[in-house]
Amino acid sequence: MKTRRRPYAEQRPQDLGGGVWSVPVPIPGNPLGYTIVYAVESPKGPVLVDAGWNHPDAWEALSGGLAALGHDVSTVSGVVVTHFHPDHAGLAGQVRDVSGAWIAMHEEDAALVRLMNDFAADQHDDFQSDMLRRAGADPGEARQAMGSRPIPPALPDRKLRDGDLVDLPGRKLRAVHTPGHTPGHICLHLEDADRLFTGDHVLPDITPHIGIYPYDRSDVDPLGEFLESLERIEELGPLDALPAHEWIFPDVAARAAQIRHHHEEKLERLRALLAQRPEPLTIWEVAAMMTWNKPWDDLSPVLRGMAAGEAAAHLRALEARGAIRRHAGVDLVRFQALDS
Template structure:
């Protein structure tokens, strides 16, 4: 396995594309498979082509793409690669219509976003600015393509290794890791990251009960007890279970912070809670901040800790046991990071 690093100035920093060509076993490659594809920008496509050339390949040589999820920085170049090579594109069934460029699915995702912006209490002027930002960056998703959907548990034979699809929703509805049981490692996309905590609530508004789903996914990763995880951004994670447990505990702490904000401010919108937690936000983070606040408020509302009245949330329990709302990860290791 080889890694190609691609620049990304819009989302969460450097992107990784993983090249599976069989050469690590000393033989001739049976096929050229990529995990993820990078964002649809000309300079990023050139970086990908250059990285492949350094490994003795061309874009036209790509046989298959395994996509961890639908976000543009992971799937944007899929259509261009398929146009060049005829590659088969595999993506979880929940994300398949968006990667394929299905117009009805794209319009529905946009409709849900705008509905959530109002539900979060986002000011009208900010909503307009965010919609404009998203529309201006719409081309990053790339051109339409044909996809082959898969489901949790499906297996892919790749040059003598078996990769099993492990569905890990939360950050995205279809987010999937590809687990190599033989090597006890996995390509995890944005399920866990070495620097940031993956956004939950704003990154994919289609996900219902987003924090609950994400916590379940973290527990799945902990149970896998991998030796290594290859994330969608930045560097290899050497203790994936420890990292997942650290992120879970971070969400317990953040939920407590949300309770503190409501205690200080009284009934508040997700937008107001976001401002208290994160301050002023810019670019894509105008989507992610209130989405994150909403995910935690939604989790508290499901537990009866807060009550929702229209766009506002108020404490129904003045002294909640926040830790009881989350499962014990079962391990005490802490893998710290530098970031949010």
Template sequence: MTRAAGDAIVVTGVAQREAWQARVLPPVERLAGGIWSVPVPIPRSPLRYTLSYLIPADDGLVVIDPGWDSDEGWAALESGLRAAGAAPGDVLGVVVTHVHSDHHGLSKRLQETGAWVAMHPAELDALNPSGSPADWLRAHDVPEQEIAALAGTIGQHRLSEPARPDVLLEDGDAVPVKGRTLRTVWTPGHTPGHICLVEPEAGVLLTGDHLLPRISPNIGLQRPGSSPLEAFLESLEQVAAHDELEALPAHEYRFRGIAARARQLRAHHDRRCEEIVATVERLGTPGVWELASQLTWSRPWEEIGPMRVGAVAETMAHVRYLADRGALTWSGDVVTAAPQR
């Protein structure tokens, strides 16, 4: 067990972090409560892999976030199942924290072997997206010369024929397995129906993308009338109540310090809100594209390429949150500073 910088969190997945730093897949590991951690590779992604979890119950195995659908990914999942003494036919059910392809992709193959698939009902809309990506970009002042390159990236998390759910899990629902207590915690923000899972006997919280040890999940405005950042910040408070548990995230490595990590993420978004207000005051009446291009990102705006779609959506989420609180005004076309009172 190694303490992270500032002792804010404690890294418990030491081998996972070493693998992350070495840019290789971490090992398959058996964890508390007989849970298995299985890395499933993501092709051509800086995230590199999804940490899928195998949870044995009295009536079979439950797989959490089986990972990206590829032959390499399927082989990795099968290898993890073999390490746990199982095969795909032993999988009773699949629970996806959300329906992005790096989580939900292999659900279809497991469903075809007889497993049920479960998710939160708010993820159903994402399985059948409507509207044109180009129109979405055009509506937010993206220059025409950028649209052709970026429109295709909006669908990078979408599956052509995703597994439909057999089971819908609301907040507080128990996953339908025998001999284990696995409870749903609805944590919207990254997606409308994102969920975490509490397993109190094993002392763990499976956090999906909601709580990662090193990076913040993308919080983007996708549906009119929603405020995903507000939902995400409220969800952080909800998971912080489980501070006594070990966090099992879907990427990077395991850790303790759930409340501390929630505070870090809250502070990150507070700083981003302050930066956006200051940038709007400097620019006057920017559109969302112009505003996003002037903010601080992990790399310079000119170098982030397809990530600009996520940057625009995340900028919109923060603008919506700030406009709801009177810190900015947003006409839908341009953003302006709030009138001085």
């Protein structure tokens, strides 16, 4: 089954066959519009793949959508969170409160959720301010680009690793670790039905945000991990993809290859841009040179901050490949092509 993206108002819960259902859950004020939450049949009660944003309208959509499909939210036995972001994990705690369901996520994202719970608001502000300053944002723009501290999602009861089977009696739902968008992002392979719940890892039209926070970390390579994860998905073959946004589509392997080639081309363009500049550039300067869905001057300060995170991930991937080098100063970090 393939469904094109439509406005949330036109979305409806669907029986996808084979003991799988989908429920669109709105994301208030977000251009993505909605998260697609999936329910998988289980003799203990349905298991959800993701839960949606923590908002009264989203809760009404989730509980009402399940009811329209013949399931009461109080009968949910578990929630598998593909990653910790609020449009995926936000309602997991409320589902657990009303049903007693367990919550599972990959151990790396579980560690981040615990860190978020321990991170005070003033620490969050100091973290962002220093990160933006070292990236090269001027003080005024840095203040505007600082986002509010996100509300941490519920801590999971169960932690998953790559290859683990989810507690789903009678079915085989296996976790596939696909880091990049988050360190603990997972896809879920429903092996008995040749379906793959892809979360945000592989979407039919857009690509997920891949960033580094703080921007100047040199001990991680999220874009490199993302590209390797896409290769893993390609190896699974032409499975039907059930993503968390947009629409259901066939042949996830072909789309994964397309996304991987897109980023490889973007990396080559960035390397060529840096090779043309004799002087090292800050992350902020590099972000302003790159191509986004809007011109840099039209991006809001918060979106510029996200763009800088993505620019940093591309710079780090090039550095890991030995194509560029960093100049790490006390106040700023800069990057330069090796052949400059």
